[in-house]
Amino acid sequence: MSEICRCSSSEAEIELFVNRLDSVESVLPYEYTAFDFCQASEGKRPSENLGQVLFGERIEPSPYKFTFKKEETCKLVCTKTYHTEKAEDKQKLEFLKKSMLLNYQHHWIVDNMPVTWCYDVEDGQRFCNPGFPIGCYITDKGHAKDACVINSEFHERDTFYIFNHVDIKIYYHVVETGSMGARLVAAKLEPKSFKHTHIDKPDCSGPPMDISNKASGEIKVAYTYSVSFEEEKNIRWASRWDYILESMPHTHIQWFSIMNSLVIVLFLSGMVAMIMLRTLHKDIARYNQMDSTEDAQEEFGWKLVHGDIFRPPRKGMLLSVFLGSGTQILIMTFVTLFFACLGFLSPANRGALMTCAVVLWVLLGTPAGYVAARFYKSFGGEKWKTNVLLTSFLCPGIVFADFFIMNLILWGEGSSAAIPFGTLVAILALWFCISVPLTFIGAYFGFKKNAIEHPVRTNQIPRQIPEQSFYTKPLPGIIMGGILPFGCIFIQLFFILNSIWSHQMYYMFGFLFLVFIILVITCSEATILLCYFHLCAEDYHWQWRSFLTSGFTAVYFLIYAIHYFFSKLQITGTASTILYFGYTMIMVLIFFLFTATGPKQFHNPSEPHFHQLSGIQNFWTLK
Structure with missing residues (x-):
């Protein structure tokens, strides 16, 4: 959606998007459509960059539609009906219960801003969470888990309470220009639970929507929302993320600890x-203090091994390959963090951090090949083809193999974090068609240069290393x-x-x-x-x-x-x-x-x- 909503048009539509659902108790995120929630009848799914796909973000349109400055109260979105005797309905209900048990969280987006749930935490602080839970669970012993502590009416044992209603408040800042536009600066919500007695005309009152763990027969869940608008004069559009970032837990502790x-x-x-x-x-x-030539010849310490310092190391091929790959990562990290410091990779630019890192890694194949070649040649190596191939494929291959195995597990679990086949092909194309040729180019220039000249000659016969004390041995x-x-x-x-x-x-x-x-x-x-x-x-x-x-x-x-x-x-x-x-x-x-x-x-x-x-x-x- 455009960042500007025109106040002069009362028909300006505000579109709400939904992202993947995740949990701190599980590494497996799921798409919104994996759950039996209300689905959008129409709407174009926004395009996602490489970083968003790699992080498992799946943004899609939602059935929640608002009109600027038009307030709604307890508006029905849809109703879901479950018959526990039907296998398909039972499966959907069980998946919903499992998600509430693991405290899976919604992530909604308005105008590229997270819709936050703000609540009080310890020490009188107010924390704004960019997500809110599907529901919560009261154990068979009566213990309230997670969000169930917010409502005293959540007390039935071995029962799930689903948040099927949200009160949304959208804050806007009027732009003092001739266009008389307004910009959205915040969107907050409060999740609630209601068992609507009259589903056709919900009034958002009455007891919470409970689903007993042993419930049978027909279960109906009506999803509703209320929306209101409020002008906010103290928040500018450029600083609209501040209230979220400043409320993050341990922010003040982090400043002190880092310093x-x-x-x-x-x-x-x-x-x-x-x-x-x-x-x-x-x-x-x-x-x-040496006064005589005889004293000067009494060598000690590092002076004794000056003729062996530049002796080629064992496994010099592997060492040079590691150094080449490490140089690639070092430069990539430096440039990525530099751009992040300038604000180009802020949370508002979704997926930009990972996209930048991947693109830089691909383009930095030349320094990797050059450094590996220079070190390997200084070690006296002659198998330049093996050196280039290992630099191109050894470390990236290990990472990709691990990543692919993890992706197979995500595929098997049906998680949204599973990378689509097309994206995997694109990553392989970037690796083989850009990074590898650049590595060969860097290695060509590295091997073309003369080997590094050492200031002293290496002795033909290796010096015997004396017995080492404990703290001078390699491992300690x-x-x-x-x-x-x-x-x-x-x-x-x-x-x-x-x-x-x-x-x-x-x-x-x-x-x-x-x-x-x-x-x-x-x-x-x-x-x-x-x-x-x-x-x-x-x-x-x-x-x-x-x-x-x-x-x-x-x-x-x-x-x-x-x-x-x-x-x-x-x-x-x-x-x-x-x-x-x-x-x-x-x-x-x-x-x-x-x-x-x-x-x-x-x-x-x-x-x-x-x-x-x-x-x-x-x-x-x-x-």
């Missing part, structure tokens, strides 16, 4: 940098290296997981972008620091270790996601559990490649700081 974590991370990052500088200064001072160092980076993201991670699994809006992209920058810096500093300590312990196998040190942050991400599942979510059912952990593994893999690759942009095969150390070493040796 607190940023201060801590900046302090720790400074400490890491200071330790690094002091360590280097101490080593250089030791060289300055890698485990410790991921703690600090995870410490700067776990607060943001909570809100991101909330937005994904609890269907809450996420809009604080400015803070997220800042945390992203600090995460990359922290990963780099932690990796360089631990790598230096390991070289001082005469262990020159640093390439994989530096990659896995910061990449281990993803393991902490996985542990936190498991904790979040058991402590915060109420997900039930085998399919939902498999879907949660299936999608979590995709996020963990992407996060692993991102965090592991970020430090390599500073901590690459050229190793500038080790070049400087080698130069200092050579100078004092000649002296």
Whole structure:
């Protein structure tokens, strides 16, 4: 619908759209048409972008039609009749009961704005939920579940109460122009339940619409609505989302927590940098105290392994492929968050965030191929065809295979989140026809350039690595290296997981972008620091270790996601559990490649700081 409603025309129609229904107790969303609700007799379904389809949004016209400034009271939309002895009716009724038991929520849209249900929560705050429940359930022990607590008349045991009536209030702001138009700035509703005695002439009074779990015979449910209009002078069209975003739970806690974590991370990052500088200064001072050539030849620490630092790593092919894919993800994340900070990917632009990320990933095949080729060539690799093919298909193939398996489960459950076959074909076309050729182009330029020249020659005979202490062994160092980076993201991670699994809006992209920058810096500093300590312990196998040190942050991400599942979510059912952990593994893999690759942009095969150390070493040796 157009954002402007002309007040001069009393016949201006306001169209209400319905979106998928979802629940915090299930990962399976369903289309509106999957339920036996009132259906629109006519209306064109709005087109959806790639991001909306991937997120499972299914927006379609509704039977609720309003005329601007024309108020309605208890208007009948339709009546649904169920005969419990009929298998088809019984199946529809059971599906409705199951949905109420799992607290499935409607999501309605007016003028691209969610129709919100606002109610009081703890501490006198008012929360505006962009959805409202189908109904609720009173257990056989008399406990009120979910929304049943709002009405004292919901008291019958083992009974479902369906919200078959909504009071809708639409707020508008008059535009002070010659056109005398008005813009819709908010739409709120209050769900109610009525057992209409006279269905032909409902009056929206009387007891609630109850459906006993053991009900039999004929059951009639009449759906009605009331609508009113109110002028709102304090809300402008440009800021009409503010009342929703500002009412999100934990908003004020999030501001304080993010600022607190940023201060801590900046302090720790400074400490890491200071330790690094002091360590280097101490080593250089030791060289300055050497008075004789004989003393200068008494090498120690990292100086002993300068001839082995640039020895090609084991499995260099796999490492270069991971670095290429990680670079692709790193740049994609940076650009996406940058656009989000500018406001281009706000919640008002439905699906824009995911669409932007997918398109950027496809177009960034060239940097992936180039980086993979440059690293692989610096490792002395010659199988360039294998390198390019693995860069194009290994990591994306793992993600797509996981995604496809999850999609099969969604198909089997009849969920709206199942990606249509046509969209899958489109995704494959983007991958094979655009991303893969761009990867080959990047690899061509990467292999065409000369290999990176190292400042020192690599010894022909590998130096024997002495026995390592516990904290300089690979695994303990890698485990410790991921703690600090995870410490700067776990607060943001909570809100991101909330937005994904609890269907809450996420809009604080400015803070997220800042945390992203600090995460990359922290990963780099932690990796360089631990790598230096390991070289001082005469262990020159640093390439994989530096990659896995910061990449281990993803393991902490996985542990936190498991904790979040058991402590915060109420997900039930085998399919939902498999879907949660299936999608979590995709996020963990992407996060692993991102965090592991970020430090390599500073901590690459050229190793500038080790070049400087080698130069200092050579100078004092000649002296």
